[in-house]
Amino acid sequence: MNLNPADAQFLKEGYLMAPLSDTEFADVLAHANVRTLTQGECLFNQGDPVTHFFFVLSGVINLCRVAPSGEEKVMDLVRPGFFFAEAAMFMGGRYPVNARGLEATRVVALDSKHFVGLVRGNGDLCLRLLSKMSRRMHEMINEIDNLTLHSGAQRVIGYLLEQLPEGAASPSVKLSVPKHVIASRLGIQPETLSRVLAKLRGKQLIDVHDDMIVLNDVDALRRLS
C-alpha cells in the first residue's frame, strides 16, 4: 500500500530521512510501502533475513526476544515517529528480535538493500546522516540531564526559552500542540504544568492567553532555568 502525503511528511521528519535531499527522499519513497498490523500480528521474526527497516506511523510495535529458557523478554517498545530495525538494516544479516503490533499499528516498510545502497554510493549523504545522528544524541543527553537534575518548573521554563525564536521581536511563544502533550514531553502531569504557568503568571514573568505565552522577563526566566 502506498503512503499518503501526511504519512510521507511525518516520515520525512524522522532522523534518518531529514538529512536526505528531496530527490533522495523521493527515491526512498519509491521503495517504501505502508503495512497495517492488527493487534499481536507479526511483522518479522527473530532470525529472519533483514529485508526492510521500519517507521511507526501509529500504534506501538513490540520488539521482543525469546530467551533460550523459553520466556519472552520485551526489548523495546517503538512509538509513532520512531524507526526500528535500522541498526540491523545497516549491518545486514538477520533480525535479532521479533516484531509484533502491540495494538493495531501502521508502519512504513522501507527497502533495506536500497537504502544501504544509497548510503554506500554517497559519502556525503553518509556524513550528513552521521552528523544528524550526533546532534540528536546530544539533544537526548540534554533531555536526560534535564529530567534528572532539573525540577519540573525549570523544565517548563527551559521549554519556553527553547521555543523562543532566535531574534524574535516580541518575546512570545505560540504553543503548537495541546498543553497535555507538552506536559508529557516534559515528564510532568498536565495539572502540574498548569500550576507552574499560573505561578509564573503570578510573578508577572509571563502572560498566558490560551496557547499564546508572552515572556515578560526573559532574563529572569533564564536565571531560573
Added chain:
Amino acid sequence: MNLNPADAQFLKEGYLMAPLSDTEFADVLAHANVRTLTQGECLFNQGDPVTHFFFVLSGVINLCRVAPSGEEKVMDLVRPGFFFAEAAMFMGGRYPVNARGLEATRVVALDSKHFVGLVRGNGDLCLRLLSKMSRRMHEMINEIDNLTLHSGAQRVIGYLLEQLPEGAASPSVKLSVPKHVIASRLGIQPETLSRVLAKLRGKQLIDVHDDMIVLNDVDALRRLS
C-alpha cells in the same frame, strides 16, 4: 601530548571508536593528542574552521554561543566519556559554538580531516558507525522512558535485571562501581538506593553482601519492574 593506555582504553569505549577495528583505532590514535585545559581556558571559538573533534577524559567542557544581543548562552555541558564537535566534524565548515573548560579539563583532540577521510574511504566502517549510533539512540530513548514513567524502585530493579548475565547459573549481580555512582546513573540519591535495596531485602527478594547482590526471585522482580 600523547595518550596513556588508560586514556586510550577509555576513548575506545566511546560510541565513535567502539565500531573501529584495532588497526583503524590505532590509525586514529596516531592522529590524536591530549589537551589539558585550565578553568575557563578556550579550546576553540565560534566561527573557527573545524580541525578537530574531541573526547572528554576528565572535567567538564562548556559549549556556549554568543547571541547577536551579546549575551552568552550555554548550549551544552560535556562530561567525561562523551564526544563533542563530532557533528561539526562530519559536516565540516566552522564550529557553531565556543568551547571552554568549565573547570580544569583533559580532552583528546582527534584529527577531523583524518577521521572523515577514514569514514569516506570505507563504506563498511560508515555502516558500522551508523548501526552503533542507531543502537545507542534506542538505548537512550529507553532511558528517557524509564526516567519519566518508572519509579525509582522500578529503575533499581530494572538495573539489577539488566546486569544479570544472560544464562547465569546463580542469579547474582556483582556491582562493578560504587553504589553512589549507580544511584546517579539511575537518577536517585545514594540514600534512596540504599533504602530500596533494604526494602527488597526485607521482602526476601534479594540478598545483599557488600557489592554482591543475589536475586532470590527473578520472576517476582521482573513483575515489579
Added chain:
DNA sequence: CCATCTGATTGACCTAAATCAAGGCGGGAT
C-alpha cells in the same frame, strides 16, 4: 593501637509533584 576518612546505612523531616475530585469554558452537534 588509635586517628581519620570514605562510603553505606538508617532515621527524621520536608518539599515537589502525583493523584483525586470538582468545576469552568469553548466548540460542535442536535
Added chain:
DNA sequence: ATCCCGCCTTGATTTAGGTCAATCAGATGG
C-alpha cells in the same frame, strides 16, 4: 437555544523521594 465533550484550571490530599544529620564499618596511615 441546550446539551455534550474535550481541554484546561484549581483545590485538597497523599506520597515518593530529596535533604539533613547521626552512626557505623572498612580501609589507610601514623
